[in-house]
Amino acid sequence: MTKLYSILLVFSLAFTSMSSFADGHGHHSLYERMGGEPVVRAIVDDIWINHGKNPIVKNRFINTNETYLKKLVFEIFAVATGATDVEYTGKDLRDSHIGMNISEMEFNAVVDDIMNAMESNKVSKPHQGEVLAILWATRPAIVNTNVTTDALVK
Numbered sequence: 001m002t003k004l005y006s007i008l009l010v011f012s013l014a015f016t017s018m019s020s021f022a023d024g025h026g027h028h029s030l031y032e033r034m035g036g037e038p039v040v041r042a043i044v045d046d047i048w049i050n051h052g053k054n055p056i057v058k059n060r061f062i063n064t065n066e067t068y069l070k071k072l073v074f075e076i077f078a079v080a081t082g083a084t085d086v087e088y089t090g091k092d093l094r095d096s097h098i099g100m101n102i103s104e105m106e107f108n109a110v111v112d113d114i115m116n117a118m119e120s121n122k123v124s125k126p127h128q129g130e131v132l133a134i135l136w137a138t139r140p141a142i143v144n145t146n147v148t149t150d151a152l153v154k
């Protein structure tokens with residue numbers, strides 16, 4: 001094969017494969033790389049189950065409507081990881097949590113439940129790390145900023 005042909009072949013293969021990528025720049029969203037809707041819905045189901053078994057937070061969710069919360073958590077998980085066909089229809093995170101006086105310990109417990117749900121759905125460690133970074137960014141909107149020593153040690 002001549003040099004020109006091999007260069008053309010490389011370019012045509014590159015363009016053919018690029019057209020199957022989500023953003024046209026050769027990158028799939030984290031949402032797609034994790035497996036898209038079926039995997040994220042399964043993760044959200046397991047987050048709910050894990051919360052129900054987690055003594056640090058289970059009482060928080062006693063009066064919460066399961067279907068309502070799962071719908072909104074799916075939406076925000078999908079949008080935050082780059083889904084382009086999902087819209088978040090819930091409240092602002094700060095507005096929805098501010099009245100709950102959530103402690104650092106509770107925030108960490110919820111993050112643990114989410115990480116465990118990803119692990120049980122076979123999400124790779126690098127993808128788990130990307131989600132953890134997103135979760136960590138939500139911390140200032142969720143955790144009560146006037147937390148006392150009592151709230152941390154009890």
Ligand code: HEM
Pocket residue numbers: 057060061063064065069072073076089090091092093096097102106107108110111135138142
């Ligand atoms: C880790 C980051 C978190 C994210 C991304 C998150 C996300 C959400 C979303 C999207 C909603 C629905 C908002 C709406 O009503 O429109 C919600 C509601 C709720 N969250 Fe969180 N949350 C987080 C952490 C926590 C923590 C740490 C707790 C307490 C331990 C908590 C307790 C609740 C409760 C009880 C509701 C339901 C309120 C109701 O029944 O109306 N969340 N959360």
